[in-house]
Amino acid sequence: MTLNAKIPEGRLEDKWRNYQTQSRLINPANKKKLHVIVVGSGLSGAGAAATLAELGYDVQCFCYQDSARRAHSVAAQGGINAAKNYQHDGDSVWRMFYDTLKGGDFRSREANTYRLAELSAPLIDHFTQQGVPFAREYGGVLVNRSFGGVQVQRTFYARGQTGQQLLLAAYSQLYKMVRMKKVSLFTRHEMLDLVLVDGKAKGIIARDLVSGALKRFAADAVVLATGGYSRVFRLSTLAIGCNGSAIWKAHKRGAFFAAPSFTQIHPTALPQSSEAQSKLTLMSESLRNDGRIWVPKQTDDPRAANDIPEEERDYYLERRYPSFGNLAPRDIASRAAKERIDAGFGVGRLKNAVYLDFKHAIERFGINTIQDRYGNLFDMYKKITGIDAYREPMQISPAAHFSMGGLWVDYELMTTIPGLYAVGECNFSDHGANRLGANSLLQASVDGYFILPNTINNYLAAALNKEQVSTDHPAFKQVEVEVKQHIDRILAIQGTKTVDHFHRELGKVMWQECAMSRNRAGLERAIAQIKQIRADFWSDVKVTGHSDELNTELEKALRLADFIELGILMCTDALQREESCGAHFREEFQTPDGEAVRVDDLYAYVSAWEYDQGDFKLHKEVLDFEFVQPSVRSYK
Amino acid sequence: MKVTFKIWRQDKPQAKGAFKEYQVDELTEDMSFLEALDHLNERLVLRGEKVIAYEYDCREGICGQCGVFINGRAHGPHPNITTCQLHMRSFKDGDTIVVEPWRANAFPIVKDLIVDRSAFDRIIEQGAYISAKTGTAPEANAILIGKAIADRAMDAAACIGCGACVATCKNSSAALFTAAKINHLNSLPQGKPEAHQRVLDMTAQMEREGFGHCSFTGACEVECPAGISIANIAEMNARQGKAQLLG
Numbered sequence: 100m101t102l103n104a105k106i107p108e109g110r111l112e113d114k115w116r117n118y119q120t121q122s123r124l125i126n127p128a129n130k131k132k133l134h135v136i137v138v139g140s141g142l143s144g145a146g147a148a149a150t151l152a153e154l155g156y157d158v159q160c161f162c163y164q165d166s167a168r169r170a171h172s173v174a175a176q177g178g179i180n181a182a183k184n185y186q187h188d189g190d191s192v193w194r195m196f197y198d199t200l201k202g203g204d205f206r207s208r209e210a211n212t213y214r215l216a217e218l219s220a221p222l223i224d225h226f227t228q229q230g231v232p233f234a235r236e237y238g239g240v241l242v243n244r245s246f247g248g249v250q251v252q253r254t255f256y257a258r259g260q261t262g263q264q265l266l267l268a269a270y271s272q273l274y275k276m277v278r279m280k281k282v283s284l285f286t287r288h289e290m291l292d293l294v295l296v297d298g299k300a301k302g303i304i305a306r307d308l309v310s311g312a313l314k315r316f317a318a319d320a321v322v323l324a325t326g327g328y329s330r331v332f333r334l335s336t337l338a339i340g341c342n343g344s345a346i347w348k349a350h351k352r353g354a355f356f357a358a359p360s361f362t363q364i365h366p367t368a369l370p371q372s373s374e375a376q377s378k379l380t381l382m383s384e385s386l387r388n389d390g391r392i393w394v395p396k397q398t399d400d401p402r403a404a405n406d407i408p409e410e411e412r413d414y415y416l417e418r419r420y421p422s423f424g425n426l427a428p429r430d431i432a433s434r435a436a437k438e439r440i441d442a443g444f445g446v447g448r449l450k451n452a453v454y455l456d457f458k459h460a461i462e463r464f465g466i467n468t469i470q471d472r473y474g475n476l477f478d479m480y481k482k483i484t485g486i487d488a489y490r491e492p493m494q495i496s497p498a499a500h501f502s503m504g505g506l507w508v509d510y511e512l513m514t515t516i517p518g519l520y521a522v523g524e525c526n527f528s529d530h531g532a533n534r535l536g537a538n539s540l541l542q543a544s545v546d547g548y549f550i551l552p553n554t555i556n557n558y559l560a561a562a563l564n565k566e567q568v569s570t571d572h573p574a575f576k577q578v579e580v581e582v583k584q585h586i587d588r589i590l591a592i593q594g595t596k597t598v599d600h601f602h603r604e605l606g607k608v609m610w611q612e613c614a615m616s617r618n619r620a621g622l623e624r625a626i627a628q629i630k631q632i633r634a635d636f637w638s639d640v641k642v643t644g645h646s647d648e649l650n651t652e653l654e655k656a657l658r659l660a661d662f663i664e665l666g667i668l669m670c671t672d673a674l675q676r677e678e679s680c681g682a683h684f685r686e687e688f689q690t691p692d693g694e695a696v697r698v699d700d701l702y703a704y705v706s707a708w709e710y711d712q713g714d715f716k717l718h719k720e721v722l723d724f725e726f727v728q729p730s731v732r733s734y735k
Numbered sequence: 736m737k738v739t740f741k742i743w744r745q746d747k748p749q750a751k752g753a754f755k756e757y758q759v760d761e762l763t764e765d766m767s768f769l770e771a772l773d774h775l776n777e778r779l780v781l782r783g784e785k786v787i788a789y790e791y792d793c794r795e796g797i798c799g800q801c802g803v804f805i806n807g808r809a810h811g812p813h814p815n816i817t818t819c820q821l822h823m824r825s826f827k828d829g830d831t832i833v834v835e836p837w838r839a840n841a842f843p844i845v846k847d848l849i850v851d852r853s854a855f856d857r858i859i860e861q862g863a864y865i866s867a868k869t870g871t872a873p874e875a876n877a878i879l880i881g882k883a884i885a886d887r888a889m890d891a892a893a894c895i896g897c898g899a900c901v902a903t904c905k906n907s908s909a910a911l912f913t914a915a916k917i918n919h920l921n922s923l924p925q926g927k928p929e930a931h932q933r934v935l936d937m938t939a940q941m942e943r944e945g946f947g948h949c950s951f952t953g954a955c956e957v958e959c960p961a962g963i964s965i966a967n968i969a970e971m972n973a974r975q976g977k978a979q980l981l982g
C-alpha cells in the first residue's frame with residue numbers, strides 16, 4: 100500500500116481553498132440521512148460533533164467520563180495560538196506556519212501545518228463569539244502572551260484555564276445540538292473496538308460503563324477524537340482515564356499508526372514525590388515568560404534556594420540558548436533539565452527537580468502583576484506542595500505530556516481505513532517531532548470545527564443512496580464476540596498482581612528507555628522487557644468483580660492491555676529512527692555539545708506502521724519540502 | 736501512616752448501602768487522598784474483594800469529576816479545593832476518615848461513592864450557550880469587552896461542575912452552579928440577545944430536576960473549588976426577576 104496524503108495542488112496559500120472548491124457537497128436534506136459516530140468529547144470531538152450536527156448530519160457522540168465537560172482538554176492552562184498579529188510584532192500566517200514546522204523539526208507536512216496557521220485566526224473569532232472570556236486589555240481588546248519556541252506574542256488565554264474555557268464553549272455548543280435532538284450523547288461509554296464492513300469503518304462496539312453491557316453502534320463514518328496516549332508512561336500530565344485503546348483497536352483493524360514514539364516531555368511539571376503517585380501536575384509553560392530556570396552551580400548543594408547567591412546559580416537555559424533563554428522549546432528545555440539533574444545538580448528532596456524562580460519578575464513588575472498573570476497557578480502550586488512561590492522558587496521537573504504521534508491521517512484527516520477519521524491529539528498531523536506550546540488546543544479545535552466538517556462530505560457523498568449497514572450485520576456480532584472474549588479472558592486470569600502493578604512496571608521501562616533520550620541498546624532492552632510485562636500481565640493479573648457491572652478495575656485492565664502493546668510499537672519506532680529530531684533524541688546522534696543531529700537524507704519521512712499479526716510493518720510517507728528549506732533548528 | 740477509612744458501599748442504585756471499615760497502613764503524607772484510596776483498592780484486589788468505586792479523572796482540580804464527602808464536608812477538611820487536591824498530610828496518623836457520596840435527590844447514587852450528576856448537563860442544555868453556528872463569527876476584536884467585565888465573566892465561568900455546592904447545601908440547591916453559568920454568559924455582550932430566555936429556561940430546569948431552593952446560608956461558596964462567590968446567586972435572582980418582567 101502506498102500512502103497518499105492527498106495534498107491539494109497549488110501554492111501553500113491556496114491549497115485549502117482549492118480543496119474546498121473541489122470537494123463534493125451534500126445537500127442539506129440528504130445530510131440528515133447520514134450518520135456519523137464521534138468518539139470523544141474533547142475540543143476536537145465536541146467541536147466536530149456540534150458542527151457536524153449544525154450542518155445537518157445525525158451524530159452520536161461518546162465519552163468515558165460522566166459528562167462531556169470533563170474531557171482532558173479541560174486541563175490545558177496556558178493558551179491557544181493564533182496569527183492575529185494583534186501585537187503588531189510582525190506575526191503572520193506564514194511566520195506561524197514556519198515556527199510550527201521548525202518547532203516540529205521539519206517532520207510534519209507543509210500543507211497541513213500551513214492550514215493550521217491559516218485557520219487559527221478564525222478560530223479565535225469563533226470562540227469569542229461563543230462567549231469564551233479571553234483575557235482583555237482595559238480598552239476591551241484581546242491580550243496576548245508569549246509561549247516557548249517563538250519570538251512573537253500570539254497566545255490567547257483565559258486566565259490559567261484556557262482549555263477549560265474553550266472546552267466548556269465546545270461542550271455548550273454540543274448541548275445546544277443535543278437539545279435540538281441532532282446529537283445523541285453517550286457518556287460513560289467506552290469504545291472497545293471498531294467494526295469494518297467491506298473494509299470500511301461502519302461502527303463501534305462500546306461498553307456501557309455503568310451496566311457493563313456491550314453495545315453496537317452503526318454509522319456511515321466514524322471519527323476518533325480520543326486524545327493523547329501519554330499515560331503509557333503511567334506518570335504523566337494526562338488524566339487517569341486517558342487511553343490509547345480506541346486508536347489502538349483501530350490500528351489493529353488496519354489503520355496505520357504514525358510516528359508513535361514522538362512524545363513530548365514537558366519541562367515544567369511538579370516532580371514525582373513518591374512511588375504511589377498517580378499523576379504529575381503540570382505548571383503552565385506560560386510561567387516561563389517571567390520565571391527564570393536555574394540550578395545551583397555546585398552539585399548536591401544543601402542550602403535553601405534563597406540562600407544561594409546570584410553568582411552561584413546556573414541559569415542554564417539562558418547560558419546555553421541566549422536568544423530564546425527560558426523560552427526555549429519544550430524538548431530542548433526538558434533535555435537540558437535532565438542533563439543537569441543527571442549530572443547531580445538536581446534540587447528538592449529527591450534531587451529530581453530544578454528551580455523556576457520569580458524573584459526577578461516580582462522585583463521588576465511588582466507582586467500584583469505576577470498575581471494577576473499567574474495567581475491561580477501559584478495557588479495550585481501551594482495546594483499541592485505547601486510552598487509559597489511568591490517567596491521561594493518553584494521546583495519543577497520534566498513529565499510526559501503530549502503525543503505528537505497518532506493515527507496516520509491524510510490531508511482530509513482520514514486514516515488508512517476508508518470512513519475512519521482521526522482528529523485532535525489522537526492523530527499525527529501537524530506537530531512533527533515536537534509540538535509548540537499552545538498549538539494543540541488550536542489543532543484539536545481546528546480539526547474538529549473547521550477541517551473535518553469540510554472533508555467528511557467528500558467521503559459521505561459517495562455513501563448516499565447506498566444501503567446503510569445496521570447493527571444486525573454479522574460483522575457487528577463478530578466483533579462484539581471478540582470484545583467479550585477479550586474481557587472474559589482478563590477476568591479469568593485471577594493471578595496475583597494488580598493492574599497498577601503492571602502499569603508501574605510499564606511506565607518505568609518507557610520512562611527509562613523511550614522518553615527524553617533514547618539509544619539502541621536501551622530500546623532493544625525495553626522491547627524485551629515490555630514483552631515480558633505483557634506475558635506476565637496475561638498470566639498473572641488479578642481483576643476482581645464482573646463484566647456486567649460498573650467495574651473500574653476492569654476498565655483500567657482493558658486500557659493497560661492496549662498500552663502494553665502500544666509501548667512495544669513506540670520503542671520499535673524510536674529504534675528505527677536513527678537520527679535525533681525534536682523530542683526524539685537518539686544519544687548516538689548528537690553534536691559534541693549535546694545538540695541534536697538530524698539526518699534529513701535518510702529520515703525526512705513520517706513513519707507509518709501497519710499492524711501485522713502482532714508484528715509491525717514500516718511504511719514511509721516521504722516529506723517533500725516544496726516551500727521551505729529545512730534548516731538546522733537552533734535556538735542559541 | 737495508618738488510618739481507618741469508613742466508606743459507604745452500595746452495589747447498585749436500588750441496593751441498600753452501608754458503611755464498611757477498612758484499616759489502611761503504609762500510607763505517606765505526600766500521598767493524595769485519592770492515592771490512599773487507590774492503595775486501599777490494590778489491597779482489596781489482592782484479597783479478592785471488589786474495589787471501591789469512586790470518581791476522578793484529571794487529578795488536578797479542574798475536570799470536576801472527583802468529589803466525595805469526607806468527615807462530613809464536601810471535598811474534605813479544607814475550603815475551596817477538590818477531593819483530588821487533598822493530601823494525606825491533612826490527616827493524622829490513627830485518624831478515622833468517613834467517606835460518603837454526595838447526597839442529593841437530584842444526584843442518585845450509581846455505585847459506592849459515585850453519583851449521577853447528569854442533572855447539571857440538562858441545566859446546561861437549556862440555554863447555557865450562544866446560538867451561533869460555527870463559521871458565522873465576526874472578527875474577535877470587533878466585540879470590545881472591558882477588562883473588568885471580562886474578568887467578572889471569567890470569575891463566574893470558572894465553575895468546574897463538581898457538585899460540591901449541591902452536596903453541601905442543606906436544601907440541595909443548585910443555585911450556585913446555575914448562577915455561575917448564567918452570569919458568565921449574560922454579562923458578556925455575546926450573551927445578551929438570549930439573556931432573558933436563558934435565565935428562565937435554565938432556572939426552570941433546575942427546579943424540574945428536583946434541586947432545592949437557595950436560602951442563602953453561604954455553605955456552597957465555602958466548598959466551591961473554583962471560588963465562585965454567593966453574590967452570583969443574588970445576581971441571578973435579579974436577572975431572573977428582570978427576565979420575568981420583560982419576558
Ligand SMILES: Cc1cc2nc3c(=O)[nH]c(=O)nc-3n(C[C@H](O)[C@H](O)[C@H](O)COP(=O)(O)OP(=O)(O)OC[C@H]3O[C@@H](n4cnc5c(N)ncnc54)[C@H](O)[C@@H]3O)c2cc1C
Binds near residue numbers: 163167288326342500
Ligand atoms: C495538563 C495539560 C495542559 C495542556 N496545556 C495546553 C495549552 O496550554 N495549550 C495547548 O494548546 N495545549 C495544551 N495541552 C494539550 C491539549 O490540551 C490537548 O492536546 C488537547 O486538548 C486534546 O484535545 P482532544 O480533543 O484531542 O482530546 P481530549 O480533550 O483528551 O478528549 C478526549 C475525549 O475522548 C474520550 N475518549 C477517550 N478514549 C475513549 C474511548 N475509548 N471511548 C470513548 N471515549 C473516549 C474522552 O472521554 C474525551 O471526551 C495540554 C495538555 C495537558 C495534559
Ligand code: FES
Binds near residue numbers: 798817
Ligand atoms: S479529578 Fe479532576 S477535579 Fe478532581
